Amino acid sequence: MERAMVGVFFSLKYIYSTNANMVPILKGIQRNKDLQLVLIDVLKDSLQQEDVKCIAVICDAVYLNVFDGAFYKRMYDMPIVMIVVEEYEDLLSPNFDTLESLREARKEGCDPYVILLANGLQTSRLLRFGDRYRILDTRAKYVMLHDYRLFHSDLHYLWKRIVNVIFLRYHNKITGILKSKAWFDLSTVPFPNPIKKIFVSRRVDIWRNGRFHYNRTLFADKTSNLNGEVLDVVYLDHVPSVVVTKSNDSDKVGGVEIEILNTLSEKMNFVPKLYQPINADLHKWGTKLPNGSFSGLLGEMLNGNADLALGNLQYNPYHLELTDLSIPYTSQCWTFITPEALTDNSWKTLILPFTLYMWIAVLLVLLITGTIFYGLARYYMNLQEYKKYNRLGNDQNIASDDTNDAKPVGLYLFGQIINSILYTYGMLLVVSLPKLPTGWSIRLLTGWYWLYCILLVVSYRASMTAILANPAPRVTIDTLKELVDSKVTCGGWGTETKRFFEESTDEIQTIGNRFEVINDPFEAANKVSRGVYAYYDNEDFLKYISVKRKNSLINVERDSFNDTMNITDVEVASSDSERNLHIMSDCVVNIPISIGFHKNSPLKPLADIYLRRIVEVGLVEKWLNDAMYPIKSLQLNEEEIKALMNLRKLYGAFIALAAGYFLSCICLIGEVIHWNCVVKRDPYFDKYAMDIYYMKKNKKQ
Known part of the structure; x- marks a missing residue:
């Protein structure tokens, strides 16, 4: 504010130095004196309504003497930023001093602006420049x-953006x-x-004899009640902000932003x-064309065809430069939808319940026990x-049969190392022993080992049940x-999304180098299902295209099979060929x-107040849940279908069975070869006295 005061004093010095040159031109004319009086009354009315930080005055040499000592005395020491322009200056491209003064006035928050220029073209060019580059506060x-x-x-x-304006029109005496x-x-x-084809201003009041005739409020709020006017609203179908559902031949428009719009209206x-831009499916939000114009939703806003824009507009510098955006009503997670790996681990079903180290521990316990x-x-x-x-001593007369008496009961189960491992493994599979072994140490060990086996088997069965009942784990x-490491195309x-990734300074810059622009999200979803693509959008919209694509595939498969397959079969059939x-x-x-407004829209301040209240009471969260409920319900149904049992999950059992058959066949072939090539060729072999053959063979061993 001190800089503003310095500007005032400097301007006053300039006024006094040039006022003498202006006297011959305005000699005998009282118009500027009357203009000073009405201007003082208008500014007083503005000062009484709200707290004013400073006043910005833009004038030329013709109206410079309006701002003399009497004017400043009546303004009660209100800071004034005075900007004097030359009559030949092009205000569509002002000089450096004028531009810096305008920026300073905007920075200090000056309100109101007083523009007294004799040349109306200069005024129009100033307003166009201030609106285009936001140098003037249009609100x-x-x-x-x-x-x-x-x-x-x-x-x-301009008059759709600058609405708090008073035009002063001087009338001579009759x-x-x-x-x-x-x-x-x-x-x-x-x-x-x-405003139709012709601009017709609306009278507010008349100033005569030093006072107002009607005493109306000069700067009344024009946005609190729009008197049922029709506002053009351009929208773009993008879940969850705007959800378009087809009903017979008409479209029903819903979503979070539609609910917000209804509340504001x-x-x-x-x-x-409501209306959609031309070729909305192709142009969507719109891009810059070679001639400098924009297509799509942004094109409708920049061309002045729409007052509001609905379509999941991101609050970023790119959109803020082209339009006005309301305060954010929510924050969305923007990420990628990616393909799942086709790695099928169903053949490992039998070993999945335990980790590698657990299996090593089980194997070591088996061998040690x-x-x-x-x-x-x-x-x-x-x-x-x-x-x-x-007990018998060294009696040599003991018959040979006595030396081959039966072994103690049950000890033959563990008498050989191979049999011991096999029966220990059998207990691990909860298979009872044919006989209880002799010896209390073995019996005690057997009892405690059975407790270990029961605990281990129960854990294995519980884990196996969970694996078979739940969907298979996805990579x-x-x-x-x-x-970044996957090397899939993103x-x-x-093009703004691509530029966002390319200009990043972290690892996502690598994604920008292989980022491709694509207009059709469902075409992108098809490419993702083939495992060669990753599509970028907000998380809710990605859920929508994923569920919609899955349901469209189910409907196609259902029609092709003439309703002979249920949904589970269709899912299996579709998942075989796509990820x-x-x-x-x-x-x-x-x-x-x-929500988008046209540039410098006067509706934004009041709309922000209502929108903030809507967010604070939780309506946005409620509307978001309502918009996503159909999608979430379909997604839950899909997960329930995946949790059903199918044949693929038993691949591990069939693989184990096949491995057992294969090893058994090899062992059988080996035994046949050993019988024919080794046993039958033994000189002591006699197929009519096999017991004598094995007795002699055991004596040799």
């Missing part, structure tokens, strides 16, 4: 001279009537009424007229032999690093989402 209050050149049809768009005096007609733009009293059983059995067998020989891409809508779609769990960026 501030304006006081300017009435000039027909300001109301040309090419400038009608000739021939002595008591008549000069007076001013105060008018404004007819907002919210649309009720509070601000306007009627929304089997060895211990074998050691204890051999100890008891040797002990029995020792007792037998100790997915869930982080940016995994996406894509999304719009499932997976949404990355990591967000690339969380982007605020807003």
Whole structure:
């Protein structure tokens, strides 16, 4: 504010130095004196309504003497930023001093603006420049001279943005009537009424004899009640902001932003007229054309055809430069939808319940326990032999049959190392022993080993049940690093999205190098299902295209099979040839989402107030859940279908059975070869006395 005061003092010095040169030109003319009085009254009315930080005055040499000492004295020391322009200066491209002064006034928050320029073309070019580059605060209050050149049809768009304006029109006193005096007609733009082909201003008040005739509020709020005016609203079908559902021959439009629009229309009293841009499916939000114009939704806003825009507009510098955006009503997670790996681990079903280290521990316990059983059995067998020989002595007359007496009960189960391992393995499979072995040490070990086997088998069965009942685990891409390492092609809508990735300084710049622009999201989903693509959009929209594509595939398969297959069979058939779609769990960026207004729209401040209240009471979250409910319900049904049992999950059992058949056949062939090539060729072999053959063979061993 100190800089503003310095500008005032400097301007005052310039006024006093040039005022002497202006006296001969304005000699005998009282118009500027009356203009000063009405201007003071208008500014006082503005100062009484709200707290004013400063006043910005833009004038030329013709109206410079309006701002003399009397004017500043009546302004009660209000800071004033004075900008004096030359009559030949082109304000569509102002010089450096003028531009810096305008920026300083905008920075200091000056309101109102007083524009007194004798040349109406200069005023129009100043307004066009200030609106295009946002140098002037179009939502501030304006006081300017009435000039027909300001109301040309090419400038009608300005009066849809600058609505808090008072035009001062000077009327001379009536000739021939002595008591008549000069007076001013105060008018404004007819907002919210649309301007047709001809601009017709609306009278606000009349100033005569130092006072207002009607004493109306000069700068009344024109946006609180739009009196049922029809506002054009362009929309784009993009879940969950705008959801278009076909009903017979008509389209029903819903979604979060439609609900917000209905609330704003009720509070601000306007009627929304919804329409879609031309070739919305192709152009969508719109891109810059070679001639400098824009297509799609942004083109409708920039051309002045629409007052509001609905379509999941991101709150980013690109959109803020072209349009005005409301305060964000939500924040969306923008990420990629990626293909799931086709790796099928059904053949590993039998080993999936335990991890690698668990299986190693089980195998080691099996070998160690089997060895211990074998050691204890051999100890008891040797002990029995020792007792037998100790009792009978070295009697040589003992028959040979006595030396081959039966072994102690049950010890033959573990008498050989191979049998010991096999029976230990049998207990692990909860197969009971044919006989209880002799010896308390073996019996105690058997009991505790049975407890271990029961606990292990129960854990294995529970884990196996969960694996068979739940969907098979998927190999997915869930982080940016995994996406970069996967080397799949990435894509999304719009060159701005591609530029976002290319200009990044972290690892996602690699994604920008292989990023492709694609207009059709369902075509992108088909490419993702083939495992060669990853599509970028907000998480809710990715869920929508994933579920919709899955249901369309189900309908196609159902028609092709004449309703002979159920949904589960269709899912299996479709998943055999294509990959499932997976949404990355990591967000690339969380982007605020807003509603669009045309550039410098006067509706935005009040709409922001209502929108903030809507967000605070939780209506946006409720409407978002309503918009996504059909999609989430279909997604839950899909997961329930995946949880059913199917033949593929038993691949592991069939593989184990096949492996057993194969090994058994090899062992059978080996035994046949051994019988024919080894046993039959033995000189002691006699097929009629096999018991004598094996007895002699055991004696040799």
